[in-house]
Amino acid sequence: MTNKISLDLRIWRQESVSQEGAYVEYRIEDLSTNLSLLEALDKLNEELVMNGERPINFDHDCREGICGSCGFLVNGQPHGPKDATTICQLYLRNFRDQSTLTLEPLRAKAFPLIQDLVVDRSSLDRLIISGGFYSVDTGSAPDANSFKVSQDNSSSAFQTATCIGCGACIASCRNASASLFVAAKLAHLGQLPQGQTLRSERAKQMKKQMAAEEFGSCSNNLDCEAICPKEISSNWISWMNRE
Numbered sequence: 001m002t003n004k005i006s007l008d009l010r011i012w013r014q015e016s017v018s019q020e021g022a023y024v025e026y027r028i029e030d031l032s033t034n035l036s037l038l039e040a041l042d043k044l045n046e047e048l049v050m051n052g053e054r055p056i057n058f059d060h061d062c063r064e065g066i067c068g069s070c071g072f073l074v075n076g077q078p079h080g081p082k083d084a085t086t087i088c089q090l091y092l093r094n095f096r097d098q099s100t101l102t103l104e105p106l107r108a109k110a111f112p113l114i115q116d117l118v119v120d121r122s123s124l125d126r127l128i129i130s131g132g133f134y135s136v137d138t139g140s141a142p143d144a145n146s147f148k149v150s151q152d153n154s155s156s157a158f159q160t161a162t163c164i165g166c167g168a169c170i171a172s173c174r175n176a177s178a179s180l181f182v183a184a185k186l187a188h189l190g191q192l193p194q195g196q197t198l199r200s201e202r203a204k205q206m207k208k209q210m211a212a213e214e215f216g217s218c219s220n221n222l223d224c225e226a227i228c229p230k231e232i233s234s235n236w237i238s239w240m241n242r243e
């Protein structure tokens with residue numbers, strides 16, 4: 001038997017950054033609890049379109065928790081109430097029947113609003129670019145063992161490489177600091193032999209870019225760690241500062 005759920009949704013609607021926004025209330029009735037929250041929004045959008053209204057704009061791509069495209073606040077929490085879960089992996093069964101959900105965009109100065117639940121997170125792309133790149137003559141495929149990496153370093157680098165760049169850490173931080181994001185990117189490369197070129201320069205440039213994008217400073221409240229859907233440890237922020 002499929003369980004059904006009905007919810008009241010208070011959704012932030014805003015045509016553009018230059019226009020005023022407001023919460024608009026919608027009711028979704030008798031939906032399967034096996035639907036994801038984004039699928040519930042898809043259904044709501046179908047109804048809005050049928051009624052000649054503008055659909056609710058929200059970001060998504062893979063819907064598998066791996067691309068980092070999705071992300072908005074559910075009851076004030078980036079990605080909603082479930083630990084280690086992106087919003088695209090949040091299902092209606094994660095909510096109580098007849099409850100009210102307030103959906104609003106990620107709030108941070110470096111994430112200007114585009115429309116409704118969509119914000120511009122290109123500041124994260126610019127942070128990555130500021131870390132630089134290096135060119136090598138790759139030649140033919142190298143032998144898999146030509147770069148020796150210890151199991152510990154490999155596992156640790158992989159853990160930081162799981163950062164999907166969703167921006168939840170920034171939206172959860174009272175200072176809108178990008179420290180956990182930058183720390184993850186630096187630690188990913190900095191623990192591998194391939195990342196030693198420009199290692200120190202990369203840290204300095206990314207730190208400089210954080211300030212240029214008007215991300216705040218870290219004050220060790222650690223909301224970033226609590227909210228990260230990939231459970232990246234805030235210990236990497238100390239690691240970054242040593243870099």
Ligand code: FES
Pocket residue numbers: 059060061062063064065066067068069070071086087088089164
């Ligand atoms: S849509 Fe790709 S992580 Fe959510």
